[in-house]
Amino acid sequence: MLLVPLRFYRFIYPSNSANSFSLCLFCLHFYQTHPTQTCFMSSIDLHTHYSYQIMLPEAIAIVMAPTDTTRKHGIFHLSEPSGVSVIRNCQARGFHPHEEPSDGSPIYEHCSHVLMNTNLNFDVVDLRNK
Numbered sequence: 063m064l065l066v067p068l069r070f071y072r073f074i075y076p077s078n079s080a081n082s083f084s085l086c087l088f089c090l091h092f093y094q095t096h097p098t099q100t101c102f103m104s105s106i107d108l109h110t111h112y113s114y115q116i117m118l119p120e121a122i123a124i125v126m127a128p129t130d131t132t133r134k135h136g137i138f139h140l141s142e143p144s145g146v147s148v149i150r151n152c153q154a155r156g157f158h159p160h161e162e163p164s165d166g167s168p169i170y171e172h173c174s175h176v177l178m179n180t181n182l183n184f185d186v187v188d189l190r191n192k
């Protein structure tokens with residue numbers, strides 16, 4: 063089940079076989095829209111996602127970039143352990159550049175643990191405008 067709360071966060075409530083709510087609540091991802099930019103993770107996106115990924119290693123960041131002519135969306139996460147370490151040790155605020163990790167890995171990368179399945183059935187509960 064996907065629950066769309068009043069605010070911009072998305073939460074997923076796992077349900078049991080009877081489709082009742084579980085007491086287990088976790089935030090799996092956040093999403094960011096880049097209406098006029100390309101599809102990438104800005105420094106603010108990286109710092110925001112860091113707080114999700116340290117609580118849940120499987121957390122993902124979805125970037126929607128409808129005007130990007132090469133890629134309309136991306137599903138990213140911080141590289142482990144290098145990208146996580148760069149962001150953990152960064153005290154800067156706002157938009158700012160980051161040094162590449164010393165081991166040559168990227169700060170963030172496309173998620174390899176996300177599968178797109180357009181046939182997946184699930185319930186959506188949208189609490190906005192109620």
Ligand SMILES: [Zn+2]
Binds near residue numbers: 158160
């Ligand atoms: Zn930073």
